[in-house]
Amino acid sequence: MVIDLDKCSGCQACVVACHAENNIAIIGPEEAAKGRTIHWIELIPYIEGEYPHIKARLLPRPCMHCDHPPCTKVCPVNATYINEEGLVAQINHRCIGCRYCTTACPYTVKYFNWYEPQWPKEMKGSLNRDVSLRTKGVVEKCTFCHHRLLKAREKAKAEGREFLPDEYIPACVQACPSGAMTFGDLNDAFSTVSRLSRERRAFRLLEDLGTEPKVFYLSEGM
């Protein structure tokens, strides 16, 4: 995934789309103030420099889906692991809720269900049936909308043709109104994401940790 910060307007459409797509629980203002919200993608404020030369920017942060994720190493029950797609997956029904992965992740992209997830009555009918609901006491995280990938694969299979990488994009990418987010196969040297990731403006978060994130950012100013 590539996120062009020069195009991002900070509208948070990606956050909203993600919430709707992935059945993320509604936490409520009281618990949110305590730091109990769940956002698989979140806009984090980056403040650089000191007054008066201060610069603030917002940075959409999904899971980095690292090639060397610090979180998978520490899970005692293999509930988080790199799947055959190269995505960092989470098995919510195996997780014991020890929160070791949440503390080990340097990007703090993992979230815990402090209570039983809840939705207002009106929303219950519109939950996405492709995404399983989590219970209290387990960790959840961004999956790059893995269910969409599965669906697209099955569709291709049913139609009896080869699956193409551009047949599926995550909800956040789909919702981005300014076209700041691009999704595709980084291994394919001719794909858009691959080309963008090699741009001069490209960088990754906390690159010095050696986690090899699969999310690239583009920015003129950094």
Next chain:
Amino acid sequence: MEEKHLTLEQDAILFEPIRKTGKAFYLTLSILVAVILWAAWAYLHQYRYGLGITGLARPIFWGVYITNFVFFIGISHAGTLISAILRLAKAEWRRSITRSAEVITVLVLFFGVGNILMDLGRPDRMLNIIQYAQFQSPLLWDVASISVYLIASSIYLYLPLIPDIALLRDHSGKRNWFYRLLALGWNGTEKQHHRLEKAIAFMAILVIPVAISVHTVVSFVFAMTIQPMWHSAIFGPYFVAGAIFSGIAALIVAMAVIRKVYHLEDYLRPVHFNNLGILLLVMTLLWFYFTFTEYLTTYYGGEPVHMAIFWLKFTGRFAPYFWGMFLFCFVIPLPILSLRKTRTVTGTLIASISVIIGMWLERFIIVVPTLTNPRLPNEAVIYFPTWVEWSLFAGCIAFFILLYMIFTKLFPIVSIWEVREGREKSIAEVRERIKTYLPGIAIE
């Protein structure tokens, strides 16, 4: 038979707690049970509603429970390790203190493990740890290491108990079937004694590396992540030293209480407290050495992510905890333990209580500040443990004291046969041993 009775009279006071149970015992018992029931209720509350009723939040995913886990496992290093070292070193003054030390280890381990279980979001899935065991995770190393330690230290507690259990079987009318079962047909023959001593020596050697591995892998839970001020190579030995430090302190407190309650002034003498006080002094200095090295290295490295947490501890929000730790772990115990005049029963007791408080703060100061300050900007969340967490902490301590009390009601808290062996054999043995050290004396 008559002669046997006579020998029993000799250490009669050690049987008193088993024979008679006074009002004070039942009063303490009921207070402890009340605390435990309260804690059980608090836990049921947590089980029902979720971990949301603790003070934890993102990014401070770990708090008092993990602090207690490290703390209790640390306390467990009192017993088995110290007892094993003293046994192997043939330190004669060990005889009346080993039992009370070994009991601490076995009992407190349950609360170390218990705190991890309380911390789980889904305790009902805890057996996944076996079913889907992923040995790359340091938590699994803990599971493995602590299980071995629990088994080894239980055996190590049980072995020296056998002759005393046999004594109870022969002389105490109460619970005869129970002692008969546990005594394993011990009747004190030469051959049995020989076997027992061999077994104890073997366990004493085995248990030392296991004990060291336990606290090393506890530290690895933190050190194996890349989080600032956790990812440190010194953590293994630092944790082991801290564990022995708090362990000795716990042992001194336990001994002081037993001495007072069961009137064992003749068995647990000022010399025991003096000697353990010196050991505690050594650990105080070692603790300072490790702490100093850890923080100086961080300071000179000067990496911003590390320094953020460094200053959080030194001058920031966690400064009261940090300097509290320094006060309790170093400033208070150091002078008390250094001076011969204050290294008394009361003096070492005060120093020990101070060390225990200080070491709890140290565990807290390791767990929480690092999590408070993640690498990416985050909402400023302040962690305050709630009543649930404090209740469970109180419950653990009460339960531990309760089990310890019950143990003293079932078994002698001072190893009777070892004390007798000391009186009967060791004086001559030591005399011979000293001769072998000295030049100019012919060895017969």
